[in-house]
Amino acid sequence: MIGVFDSGFGGLTILRELRRVLPENDFLYLGDNARSPYGSRSFETIHRYTWQSVSYLLEQGCPLVIIACNTASARALRTIQQQDLIKSSYSGRVLGIIRPTAEEIGFYSKTGHIGIFATPGTVYSESYLIEIQHFFPKLKVTQQSCPLWAYLVENGELNSEGARYFIKRDVDSLLEKDPDIDTVLLGCTHYPLIADQIREFLPKKVQLISQGPIVAEKTLDYLKRHPEVDSKLEKSGKTNFLTTDTVEFFKKGAFLFGETAISVKSLTFL
Numbered sequence: 001m002i003g004v005f006d007s008g009f010g011g012l013t014i015l016r017e018l019r020r021v022l023p024e025n026d027f028l029y030l031g032d033n034a035r036s037p038y039g040s041r042s043f044e045t046i047h048r049y050t051w052q053s054v055s056y057l058l059e060q061g062c063p064l065v066i067i068a069c070n071t072a073s074a075r076a077l078r079t080i081q082q083q084d085l086i087k088s089s090y091s092g093r094v095l096g097i098i099r100p101t102a103e104e105i106g107f108y109s110k111t112g113h114i115g116i117f118a119t120p121g122t123v124y125s126e127s128y129l130i131e132i133q134h135f136f137p138k139l140k141v142t143q144q145s146c147p148l149w150a151y152l153v154e155n156g157e158l159n160s161e162g163a164r165y166f167i168k169r170d171v172d173s174l175l176e177k178d179p180d181i182d183t184v185l186l187g188c189t190h191y192p193l194i195a196d197q198i199r200e201f202l203p204k205k206v207q208l209i210s211q212g213p214i215v216a217e218k219t220l221d222y223l224k225r226h227p228e229v230d231s232k233l234e235k236s237g238k239t240n241f242l243t244t245d246t247v248e249f250f251k252k253g254a255f256l257f258g259e260t261a262i263s264v265k266s267l268t269f270l
């Protein structure tokens with residue numbers, strides 16, 4: 001199985017695209033819903049929570065785990081790759097979603113000015129700025145921290161007056177910082193769920209990019225380049241779901257992300 005981890009429901013937007021390009025593969029999704037969102041938590045906490053989930057997926061035998069969460073990729077991936085995995089006995093690989101996105105995002109902009117909406121954790125880590133700089137050194141990148149958006153999505157508050165207020169506030173703030181932006185990346189896997197609401201406050205000339213399709217294509221490419229990983233993956237087209245909250249809670253939330261009639265198990269981390 002390919003393990004897919006997110007703090008909550010957001011990674012389902014990545015999983016959907018992964019299943020589109022890899023329909024024969026088996027997936028095991030883990031949402032740490034009981035402790036989500038991670039966005040405003042400390043580096044140490046995000047790392048500890050992420051490693052608990054990632055090591056659980058590795059223990060289940062996943063040869064590849066994708067951290068389908070920007071906050072966890074920004075705050076925990078490097079430590080996991082450079083320390084935790086080395087100290088552990090797991091042979092699986094762990095990938096994040098910031099680098100594959102950074103490799104592509106510059107191709108979308110004509111003005112050379114892009115914006116990124118993300119959680120405070122992702123913004124303060126500056127991971128996007130650092131990674132994009134490698135691939136598109138001339139691109140002007142402006143970040144906007146959106147502290148409440150993941151809460152709105154996790155709680156199904158997509159269309160309320162309150163949601164509109166916070167979405168407009170953060171969209172306006174990004175455009176004030178750089179009016180030449182023509183491309184905005186949804187740098188949090190929860191945000192595609194409120195893409196329509198965000199678009200309402202963006203000028204027509206600004207395109208909104210979700211990461212799912214980019215990450216999926218990059219994963220496909222990775223598996224072609226790494227047959228030693230691909231050959232270990234089971235291919236019966238099945239997806240199972242794990243949540244740290246209750247099965248009922250997960251099913252209800254996953255429904256918002258288009259996942260119906262799914263097999264879910266609940267697990268608890270101490």
Ligand code: DGL
Nearest residue numbers: 010037038039070071189
């Ligand atoms: N879905 C996660 C991301 O992409 C984060 C939401 C959160 O846990 O704050 O950043």
